[in-house]
Amino acid sequence: MSQLKVKEGRRKAPLSPWKSANPKKAAKSKKPSEGVASLDHRFGIPFIAPFFLIFLVFGLAPVIYSIYISFYKWDPLGGSTFNGVQNFVTLWGDSDFWLAIRNTFSIWALSTFPQMAMAIGLAVILRSKRLRGASFWRTIFLVPNITSVIAITIVFGQLFGRDFGIINGILGIFGVDNIDFIEGIVPSHIQIAAMITWRWVGYNTLIFLASMLAIPDELYESASVDGATKWQQFIYVTLPQLKNTITFVLVVGTIGGLQVFAEPQQLAADGGSSKQFLTLTLFLYNQAFVNNKYGYAAAIGIAITVIVLIISVINFLITRRISNDGSGR
């Protein structure tokens, strides 16, 4: 939903302010050429068919199948028996499930909000016209995003090592006792959130940057004519203009946050000795691929879907309010 909104917003405002808006030209280019108009629009169907076929086979079919097996006690080697809603009843009463929800949301909060602040800050720096080698920096910021999660976990695991980790080393200078970034609940969440932040902050920076570049320079000019400082420009011009993008990043971050898997899995495959960083997807994975309880895992998958749906509805309501109050683009 929100994604659509953002796209609409972008269409209204030209992507970069200095190429801005010759309305006549824009109107002209919108008019389709005769050649295209003469084509039957059904002609497009074969072009998108491969996607839908692949989606059907690898997207929809597994979803339906997992709904089916969620009603079974299903072991790939041992066969399956119909189980009714027992999997869901067990899930409701499974303390690990509630623990996983707690961990997932805690890690989500710890990774999303600081990350967003950092991304906006970095975008402001990247936007600055005085910055040299802008494209170099933009590229560099995307590198963490294409780094293998495994590699990230190994490096962060060493940084956050309890006895010889550099972070504890630095904290030690200030007289802080060594923190166990695996056994502690909050410390382990911080470690995982740090990995996620490191990996995604650059990506979000670029999203914010794109959206900032779309803010017309006139707004800043008139603000500075009115005597606004840089900081005031940021608070009263940039931030309000970014409202939709912030929502977008938040939604995407929430969905991503609900699927955090590789980082905790690499720290400890069982999610820690007290399951202190067992996330929902890791819980699902372990039930299916470690304990061979595919039916139960499918039930967890459906529970995750329901949670995502609930959050999407909340997000939708918030976005609608923002776009209704008139201040958003």
Next chain:
Amino acid sequence: MRKKTLFRGSIAVSTAAILAAGVLGTPARAADPITISIWTFGDVIQRTLVQEYKNLHPEITLQIKKSDLDPLNGTNMVTACTSKTGPDVVAVEVQYSGYWRSYPKCFTDLRKMKTSEANVVAGIPAGKTALDFKKNYLPWRWEQGVGYDDSVIGFPTDVGGLEVAYRIDLFKKAGLPTERGAVGKLWPTWDKFIATGVKYNSKLSAADKKAGKGFLDNAGTMYAAIMNQGTEKYYKNDGTDAGKLIYDTNPQVKKAWDTTIKATEAGIGTRIGQYTSDWNIGMNKGTFATILAPAWMMDYIKQQAPDTSGKWDIASLPGGGGNQGGTQLTVPSYAKYPQEAYDFITWYLAPEQQLKVFKTYGLFPAASVLYDDAALLDYKDPFFNNAPVGKIYAEGVLKVKPIFEGKLQRAIDQAIGAGLGRVAAKKMTAVKSWAQVIVDIKKVINN
């Protein structure tokens, strides 16, 4: 939405990797040159021997694919057996042997295979079934590769004889004896081992203590060591395939748990997890003075802490005789080239080859015919202060009693391991943590 797909991607990738492994791991059926695909972990398959086999059989290519143990013996094998496509040889670790012995349908029954002429030149006679080779191996290790329907599903590679690796220099500094016989006499029992640890720790300087130094690398490792000294673990052999679950009544479990908790609370361990970066660094820095070391770990220590050469020695394990780990090489039922795979296994795990592997990599042979062989008994390792490691491990291994392994042993082990971790991290009291262990085990067993 992009982030969503990427995150989902990580799961999709792992699943895809498994599927791809299933598909790609299968060699295309070529006319003459044959590719035997082998799924393994760690150092079960040694490069030098692979080269040797290549020289013997230029027409055969051995394609080795290494994974971590848990995905390999778990998901990957389950997927391969379900889809009936996969490698020609799979290494199954003993912790998973109980599980896979209950699925003999996933393996080729090696009693029905006969060696071909292929390795006659290398000393493997033709026309021999698995039962003809049985006498070469330690009987209880052989049993770990026998399916519950009596089919032979795998040949034993090594036996993880368990002893104590200790640092001579650190023992000297703490005023403890350093000669391996005298060191072994320090701890005839586990209680004495704990007492030695307390004594060692009391000699540490305040600075050392602050730096997290201690006697043993991780007290939690004692659990498996004590457990394997018994005759039963979580299952009782009651004549049925699956066995009867006795994890909550077996006194050996309680004893192993209590002793480990006692060691943990006495603080003899450094709480460094094994195979972490801290562990590797600690090995070099002398953060801990002892490791409960299975034979196969010797090579790991050499790799990780080459500068400590000569500072280590090997003493016998408290309680006498220990075992941890070991692997079976199996031929899956879905193998493309079962004959070639069987020929490879019978050659690779023949006593001559096992002796070579022991000398190069320290994997202690499961081929018990070697145990009175002078080549093994006289073998000394300079890294471990010229300890006669062959003799020490042979003596220990012969004291080990056979244990009936059950289907979900690995999962139960993991639940108990987590429980010990909670106590070590002071997240729970021992009593509470044990209660949680029982809850966790029941969750795995039920539904």
